[in-house]
Amino acid sequence: MSELKNDRYLRALLKQPVDQTPVWMMRQAGRYLPEYRATRAQAGDFMSLCKNAELACEVTLQPLRRYPLDAAILFSDILTIPDAMGLGLYFETGEGPKFERPIQSMADVANLPIPDPEDELGYVMNAVRTIRRELKGEVPLIGFSGSPWTLATYMIEGGSSKTFGKIKKMAFSEPEILHMLLDKLADSVISYLNAQIKAGAQSLMVFDSWGGVLSPRDYKEFSLTYMQKIVDGLIREYDGRKVPVTLFTKNGGLNLESIAATGCDAVGLDWTVDIADARRRIGDKVALQGNMDPAMLHGTPERIRQEVQRILEGYGDGSGHVFNLGHGITPDVDPENAGVFINSVGELSKQYHNK
Numbered sequence: 001m002s003e004l005k006n007d008r009y010l011r012a013l014l015k016q017p018v019d020q021t022p023v024w025m026m027r028q029a030g031r032y033l034p035e036y037r038a039t040r041a042q043a044g045d046f047m048s049l050c051k052n053a054e055l056a057c058e059v060t061l062q063p064l065r066r067y068p069l070d071a072a073i074l075f076s077d078i079l080t081i082p083d084a085m086g087l088g089l090y091f092e093t094g095e096g097p098k099f100e101r102p103i104q105s106m107a108d109v110a111n112l113p114i115p116d117p118e119d120e121l122g123y124v125m126n127a128v129r130t131i132r133r134e135l136k137g138e139v140p141l142i143g144f145s146g147s148p149w150t151l152a153t154y155m156i157e158g159g160s161s162k163t164f165g166k167i168k169k170m171a172f173s174e175p176e177i178l179h180m181l182l183d184k185l186a187d188s189v190i191s192y193l194n195a196q197i198k199a200g201a202q203s204l205m206v207f208d209s210w211g212g213v214l215s216p217r218d219y220k221e222f223s224l225t226y227m228q229k230i231v232d233g234l235i236r237e238y239d240g241r242k243v244p245v246t247l248f249t250k251n252g253g254l255n256l257e258s259i260a261a262t263g264c265d266a267v268g269l270d271w272t273v274d275i276a277d278a279r280r281r282i283g284d285k286v287a288l289q290g291n292m293d294p295a296m297l298h299g300t301p302e303r304i305r306q307e308v309q310r311i312l313e314g315y316g317d318g319s320g321h322v323f324n325l326g327h328g329i330t331p332d333v334d335p336e337n338a339g340v341f342i343n344s345v346g347e348l349s350k351q352y353h354n355k
């Protein structure tokens with residue numbers, strides 16, 4: 001088993017004692033950092049950055065040089081899978097991701113290949129191996145993918161959406177096509193994530209960014225069923241160590257119990273749920289990750305510290321909490337404020353642990 005100098009993130013996910021609450025930030029490598037913008041300019045566009053293992057490693061490590069973070073997250077994107085399936089991913093400035101060939105019919109779904117993680121997605125595995133080597137055991141490396149439902153929204157809508165009209169039309173008029181797509185995506189995600197583990201990822205997170213646009217019943221049918229399939233298909237122990245899995249459904253507050261019941265190790269919380277309620281509802285079964293509003297990073301240093309204190313107090317004593325934002329850090333955040341946030345978690349959380 002490879003040694004880790006700081007394993008409090010993995011320990012908290014497994015509800016083992018820690019000295020302080022571990023913290024990392026969703027999208028911690030990103031445009032709010034001037035050094036990220038410089039490396040990205042060197043790479044050209046965003047996908048070229050993802051496909052260059054050395055530069056992807058560089059931007060992964062940048063936030064760790066600035067802040068005492070307890071985990072690194074692979075620099076990549078959830079849309080690598082649909083891109084590898086041949087949909088033609090591109091980014092239009094200001095408009096987010098788009099696909100040249102969105103999914104429209106049963107034939108489109110039937111023709112989709114399941115990508116080979118060491119072939120079409122080999123660049124991601126190379127990035128994982130490079131980052132793991134360069135981390136030198138400082139902190140664990142998180143691998144990730146999108147949930148089948150969230151990937152399907154982009155694949156069917158052709159990009160970002162506000163109403164999810166196309167995918168919902170398919171869900172409610174031709175559900176068999178959507179189920180076939182979701183099932184294929186679940187198989188692809190399982191093979192992709194297991195390959196990330198073998199390449200060096202020490203923990204996994206599944207991003208279900210759009211599960212919250214479904215009614216609770218439809219959420220179970222179209223999103224949770226396939227995350228369950230993923231949890232069941234993952235390698236849960238590797239290199240002598242458990243590989244914890246975190247499921248994060250944004251706006252998933254109504255479904256926390258059923259997410260926890262999948263057998264995952266941790267449930268991600270956005271900021272629309274009270275972490276004390278969440279712990280009462282599910283906290284003993286799994287660890288909780290979250291849940292500060294990312295917009296709080298625009299607050300004063302005092303307000304940020306106060307919010308960190310409130311969330312720590314809300315979770316209460318003991319291990320099982322990984323501090324994070326309730327969604328990704330935005331490009332307009334002042335890096336100083338991110339530092340205030342991360343340092344506050346370290347300073348204020350020791351009193352909740354007696355390790």
Ligand SMILES: Cc1c2[nH]c(c1CCC(=O)O)Cc1[nH]c(c(CCC(=O)O)c1C)Cc1[nH]c(c(CCC(=O)O)c1C)Cc1[nH]c(c(C)c1CCC(=O)O)C2
Nearest residue numbers: 026027028029030046073074075076077078096207209328
């Ligand atoms: C829905 C989603 C995507 N990507 C992702 C999600 C799930 C999480 C969420 O809900 O935000 C996940 C993701 N995307 C990125 C990471 C890297 C790791 C990290 O630091 O957290 C992760 C974990 C890098 C990225 N992925 C992207 C960027 C911005 C690229 C750039 O312009 O440099 C980064 C740093 C591009 C991307 N990729 C995606 C969108 C909507 C965008 C455009 C965002 C924007 O323009 O603000 C799809």
